[in-house]
Amino acid sequence: MQPVLKVEALSKQFQLYEQGKLIPSCADVHLEVQAGALTALIGPTGAGKSSVLKCIHRTYLPTSGRMLYRDRDNHVTDLALASEHRILELRHSDIGFVTQFLHCLPRKAALDVVAEPLLARGEGAGGARERAAELLALLNVPERLWGVPPATFSGGEKQRVNLARGLIARPRLLLLDEPTASLDPATTGRVVDLIERIKAEGVAMLAIFHQPELVNRLADRVVELTPPVAATELLETCTS
């Protein structure tokens, strides 16, 4: 079966003009994500795991490499070169991203924050809220918090709202950046169940997990990243 996402020789460097520095973040990353399977990214801090996810989401502009995404119509798009409008379309309908941090409207109730991706697709407010409520319940978010903006929530609560928001729209490709980082074991268990469930539904996932046991339990494929050679060293090796 053709992979949903195929990343080839992806590299990302940050050029910081103010400091006059070139900082490599990840280098020569190769990976594949299949439908209904989870690929886990592992590696030490500084290996650029999050950068890879952000490049795929195009929050970062990759420096080199290809990121080939195969859509429902079997049409392949290189996310590195796709137009901004195409990326926005894919984010809207195909690619979901759950980060450790919640970026959302400061004054919106949790329930609406979760329901928003469905509303943006033009679904009715009633149905969208119902689905949002289901997910929040499933993720153990106390019902009294649903009508409150998540800005005041604890880290774990925020993260669950974020997960619910990322999962509600049932993307074809889901990027997960430490989705259980600040959750208690019971809730972590529920999240794991949920991930298994949507995997069974055929969603392709690329994930970073804090806990190795989650990688063992959930990953169908593991890609290990090593920290890239620092730019200064790179220059030295080139000139020597």
Next chain:
Amino acid sequence: MNPGYELPQNEAGYSFGFLDEYAKREVRRTVLKAICIPGYQTPYASREMPMGRGFGTGGLQVTLSLVGPGDTVKVIDQGADDSVNAVNLRKFIELTCPHVDTTEHTRDATLIQSRHRVPEMPLTEAQVLVLQVPYPDPLVVVEPSEARRKTMHGEGDYSRLLTKLYEDIVQFDEITISHRYPTRINGHYVIDPSPIPRYDVPQLHQNRALILLGAGREKKIYAVPPYSQADPLAFDDVPFRTEDFTDEYGRRRACARCGAIDSFLDELIDDDGARIWQCSDSDYCNERLAAAGKQEVARA
């Protein structure tokens, strides 16, 4: 003006109708252009007249440019032939236009110069009505810049004028404009119809006579050609309405003099201090009285 003074007839300084032939031609050209573009304020030179601006010099220049031997001229001021402004203008015309008759009867006139009224008696295709205009531009209340007003007229953009009417209704529950009611001519230009009362505005619509409006100080002439569409600005649900002459018992007030219940009435205080109403159009009132007198004679 000294009634005993005779204008030298054959001296080069004065030609027929006081204005020199070139000036009259310029006014006539302007009048033609104004007729071609109904409601458009056509600029013209506006000569100095031997009277102050504001005494009807705009209307007078139009009248003097159009009048010829064989014409019969009537001059009215607020409906009356005998008020000071009307009398003076009539005398001036008599003095400067030999062989031109003047009259007080609307029916007999070929050319009627009027200040602030349209005669009650329906006009005919053979008549021309000249109205004296102090302020020709209805947009002046909402836009101070003439350049921008011209653009607004050109594009038929009268939304700000309508907004003023909206504000009137909000504040006073009705449109409070009593005179100079903005009126759209043939679906495009909105004119200031001169300070005629609202009562006279419907008379502009499909009138058989040519109506010319002349502003001397502002140097503009515009026209409502015969059988033109004239629509006072209004809202679909707040229609234009004319002055209401019903009394406290809901009856239409009648003229205290001739008894007419179909004319524009002036409110007066009689010798006993009581309020009475009387026709503003003195010719109309007199005609009715004369007709009634004849009837009485016939009956007797």
Next chain:
Amino acid sequence: MNQMLEVRNLSKIHGRGCPRCFDSTGPDMDTNICAHCGSVVAAHGVSFDLRAGEILGIMGESGSGKSTLVKTLFFDETPTVGEVLFFDGERQWDLFALNAAEQRWLRNHRFGMVYQNPHLGLNFKVSAGGNIAERLLMSDLSHYGEIRERARRLLARTEVLPERMDESPKKFSGGMQQRVQIAKALATQPPLLFLDEVTTGLDLSVQARILDLILEIQQELGTAMIVVTHDLGVIRLLAGRTIVMKYGRVIESGLTDQILEDPQHAYTQRLVASSL
């Protein structure tokens, strides 16, 4: 989503201009004033696309040309050169090839503008309701009751107290004035709205509620918007894509999260760094 606006090579020079204007201004020259003739190059070579229902941010400091850009699109200013196509359903408009009446029609019916300075967008001589009525009257609505009802609904939608609709906006707070402006801009349900620094100078809490309102409206009506601001927070909250301008030139454009997290241009990096 369908293309709505195609801006190509838009330039605006204030002043008489000379052949060397463009070469002697811009971010590289660190000025927008031509050293040879003293003209101000407010914008040069600006090109971008806008899709229906999209919010595009234009970011830059004062003097970057961002306001000039939207004022040109709204016909408040005429460009020196450039072409803009506006796709409106079946129709396609070449904005700067239109005559004044056509431009005015588009302004009234298909575009809306909310200015930083409410004096530019509102007529303080008439009531708040009258301001909305004016725009409705421009679009040939002539039923007083209906105009009043629509004005009331629009003001209610933008959270202006209906009992204040007959007061002059002169008496309103800055935030309320912006709400009246937004209601006025929306009166004819335009598919495209220009917002020029609409929250600048307002209290933070007032700013937040105006921004919420704008987002709600965007979601309800699917109105495309061009949001001009120097405030990264506004950009982050509203815009899907962002253009960064300096001295009249576009120096960077991209997805908003990318511009904020991975800015490519030295100037944008400084701008983002200084806001954190």
